[in-house]
Amino acid sequence: MATHKITTVDQLHTYLYAAMQLEHATIPPYLTALYSLHPSRNPDASHVIRTVVVEEMLHLTLAANILNAVGGTPDLTAADFIPTYPACLPDGETDFQVSRRAFSRDAVQTFLDIERPAEAPHEDKRVVSRDPDSGPHLPASYAVSYAMSGMRYWSIGEFYEEIRRGLVHLHQQMGDALFCGDRERQAGPENYYSGGGDLTAVTDLASAIEAIRLISEQGEGLRGGIYDSAHELSHEHRFEQLMLGRYYQPGDRAGNPTGPVLHVDWDAVYPVKTDVTIDDFPEGSELRTAAIDFNQRYAEFLAFLTQTFNGAPQRLADAVIEMLCLRDGMQQLMRNPIPGQEGVNGGPTFEVARLREKVAS
């Protein structure tokens, strides 16, 4: 029996906050690839990425529900909420970093790395040592690393497994008192739905574990299968279809999709500069103004989400309109070349923290 890493409610809050950071951290890279596609030229690729990114948004909301259920306070406005890209995933491996980049084979390879089901070979490997100086990390790593003394999880799945064990452990000790959160703070299907899985309110141990199961399975599939228990294809295999040029269908084995051909036009893509930052845009340029405006708008959006996760779930529907506006902002940035840089376009920089720097200075 492994030692419990989560033994206090405070630690559980820290982990769940990290889970929200982790889910959100995948969204800028996925959206950058998605909106870099030329409109209507890559419908298959567009659908595949869109499906996954919408499910990441579902996972973010589920993580907020769990945190609310155990009396925590979701906050998407903290200075470290968004990582500085390129960033490592906090899974104990340093062989890849996550970037905000245009749709490409390299981008999809990174997505496969993010979503790969890395089940630890042995129980004692679930938590591995990692050199803290091995590169920038997703911010989750800072919070968790504090609690974990420099240890890293083998995979995102293992990270959620730890949360599950922590929930069970604390529930054994505290009973239902663990779930002391206000029911009114829970977002449910009436506030939100997507085709890929239900948003469920978390009110007790069973619903909390169900939420974690849904997050893990949608990412990795059910126990190594390519489909989860709701017959949905795992994220990893959705992305793999782009590389293999063919859709999976039920009955297929990993690596051998036998469904219809999936068309990818790797060239019908705007050449968005990888990990573009505000510094790439000349002072006084329209692109710079638009990029800062976008970041401002994104900061306001995260503040709005924070409100909805803190007692106003019924306002989640309004987030849809704001997301459509954010989409337009991203596409506008990506469709314009950077003045003075040959052959590369702008893009959203998601440097929300720098807005604060400015205010502070």
Next chain:
Amino acid sequence: MASGTFYDAVIVGAGISGALIAGELSRAGKRVLILEAGPAGDMDTETYDSYLTRFYATAAKDNQSPFPPSDNAPMPRSKDVHPIGGAHPDASAYIVQNGPFATDSTYTRVLGGTTLHWEGKTLRMLPEDFETHTRYGQGRDWPIGYADLEPFYREAEREIGVSADVEDQAYLGISFPPGYVYPMRGLPLSYLDKVVASDVDGMPVELGGERYDLRVRPFPQGRNGIPNPKYDGGKGYRPVGAVSTSQVEEGGRCQGNNNCVPLCPVQAKYNALKTLTRALQTGLVDILPQTVASKVHVDHGGRVSHIEYKTYHAPDSKDHTTGTVRGQLYVLSANAIENARLLLASGLTGTSGLVGRNLMDHAYLLAWGLLPEIAGTFRGTICTGGITDLRGGAFRRDQAGFAVDIHNDGWGWATGSPWSDVLSIVDDHNKFGAELRRALVARISHQLLLAFMVEVPPSTGNRVTVSADYRDQLGNMRPVVTYSVPDYTMRGVVYARELSRRIFQRTGTADHTWYDPEDYGYVTYEGQGFAIRGGNHLGGTHVMGTSARDSVVDANQRSWDHENLYLVGGGSMASIGTSNITLTIAALCIKSARHMVAQLRREAAVAEVATH
């Protein structure tokens, strides 16, 4: 289709009627073959996306613009309609217009049928609509009443996924069982609706000796909103999003895009592909696309023996193969015009002689003007609210009832806004750049368009016929439509125009309504002229009744003359009242499908006995 497969039912047409019946039969274990005239693509987003791309790219954005035309299964298009001049029918487009009124109603011959371009309003009919003859001495009574259809309305609302609140929809006798809620909560009224409501709510109207207090009321919608957790005894409702063979995610919930007609970009609006996908999952449904049924054959006993069809090899080629299909039951679900066309082309005019007659379609009168304030026009779905108080009442002894739509797409239907506004601001006012944008927003955000959907009673003179003189590329006879707008309807139209003036007065709207005498839909009545538009709500051509003498089908939409033939869809309706017809069609088809399953079991049992 596996050759030699025996089918329990052969269905002609893969619109909502055919899809619903295929679903019901296959879930009861029956094998079904659907013949679809259109060049059906795969059931995936690629085909749907290709419709969207074509729609975005085309200049003429009529309701058929997303769909690839084919001369093998031609479709009527509103832009093909011309004023009918001279004595000869206008045969320039697919529907041969024999006049005197030229209809611009359309239907879509692709997989999913006209639900691919429908607007998605899902009004129930009023109880009085089923007995207009008894109550008002007008039209025909149905052989069934509201109470008979009510349980099937609920099933249709589940299948389509209707967003509405019972408290808004219980009026003029429309009733629901205690505790019923719609699958999803009502969609909110648009800002424009609220602007109109602020002046119209409580407006008194005297008509037929009765007083009505008008109000702007939300319409029930066949588009995804917020699921109602109280639905189905607390089980809730899972909205159905985009249809695809691979797993996709489009959002699935209405996002307020303004091009619901013809196509919802995220498939929040119901289309019959959703029903068809579920039917195909049984593994018992086959679809034969690019296949036009050309003749229904009947044996000496009066039963349908087989259907002859033509399968074309490519949409742009007239090369085709002819074949026949056999089944236990046959279902024509190709809409009111095509069902009648096929029957008449097969020489099946029926004992009553009513096949093709009683053609009905709502007569739309448009009235448009500019509101004194910015009303946010062009936001929201195409229509969220309207005035429904004058759908029923004693005045229907003398004149037609109507429902009024407030159009969130401004003057689009009447003048081609916003594209026509761009042209006019550029060409006539020489604006460009930021000024053009400002001028455009200033103009369209004040636009108000009221569409009066006026009842049309059945009339045997309004009819579909066929003639050997008019054939399509495959040699199938084309529909010839003879149609005039009844006086009863025109009295409703005159009243509607008067009411529009009063509403414009109350809202301070500057009236810009103008009916061009050169308009193909121009109709004069008692010295006034109006441009009438069709509603694509086609009904009556195989009317339902109580006997073979005075109707074509019975209350289960089964042909009186041919015991294994069902004629389903709007053609069975004995009146179309003032509700968009799809919900009622869906309810009727679910009811009929249950009857078909029972008939199949009965006939199988008889066959069993016969072989012993």
